[in-house]
Amino acid sequence: MARTGTCLCGEVRYRVDGEIGPPVACHCQYCRRGHGAPFSLVALVLRSQFVWLEGEEHVRRFDTPGGGRREFCSLCGTRFFNGPRIAPESISLVLASFDEEWTQAPVAHVNVETKAPWHIIADEAPQYPRLPRLPFDPDSEPSDSRD
Numbered sequence: 001m002a003r004t005g006t007c008l009c010g011e012v013r014y015r016v017d018g019e020i021g022p023p024v025a026c027h028c029q030y031c032r033r034g035h036g037a038p039f040s041l042v043a044l045v046l047r048s049q050f051v052w053l054e055g056e057e058h059v060r061r062f063d064t065p066g067g068g069r070r071e072f073c074s075l076c077g078t079r080f081f082n083g084p085r086i087a088p089e090s091i092s093l094v095l096a097s098f099d100e101e102w103t104q105a106p107v108a109h110v111n112v113e114t115k116a117p118w119h120i121i122a123d124e125a126p127q128y129p130r131l132p133r134l135p136f137d138p139d140s141e142p143s144d145s146r147d
Contacts, residue, residue: 004053005097007078012055014080016045016093023095025106025125027115030064034072034079035094038119041106042082042092050081050091084131 003020006013021044031040052059060074069083082092095102106125109115113129121127 007073009076013053018049022107025109028111038116
C-alpha cells in the first residue's frame with residue numbers, strides 16, 4: 001500500500017511504496033530537540049521504497065554527532081526521517097508527516113535513558129534504555145546506539 005506525506009508548508013511531498021514497520025516512540029535528545037516534543041513517533045521503512053515526489057531541493061540534511069542523518073524541509077522545518085547509521089538500508093520515518101493521520105499507538109519506547117525527566121510514559125509498551133537492534137524487534141535486547 002502506498003502512502004504519501006508532505007511538510008507543513010506543502011512544498012515537499014513524498015511517497016512510501018511498501019511495508020511500514022511498527023511505530024516506535026523515540027525519546028532521544030535529538031528527536032526531542034528536533035521536534036520540540038517529548039518524543040517522536042517513527043517507523044522503519046526501506047530506503048528503496050521512499051521516493052521524493054516534489055520539492056526535494058528544499059530538503060536539508062543534518063548529521064548528528066552519533067552518526068545519524070536527519071532530513072527536513074528547509075522552508076517550514078518539518079522533519080521527514082532519520083537515517084540510522086546502524087541500518088543504512090532503512091530510514092526511520094516520522095509518522096506525523098503522513099498525509100493520512102497515523103492511528104496505531106507505539107509498540108515500544110526507545111532511548112528512554114535520555115527522555116524528558118518530566119515526561120511520564122503511561123502506556124504498557126516496552127521501554128528500552130537505548131535503541132534496540134534494527135530492524136526493530138520488540139523482543140530484542142538494546143544495543144549501544146544512541147542515534
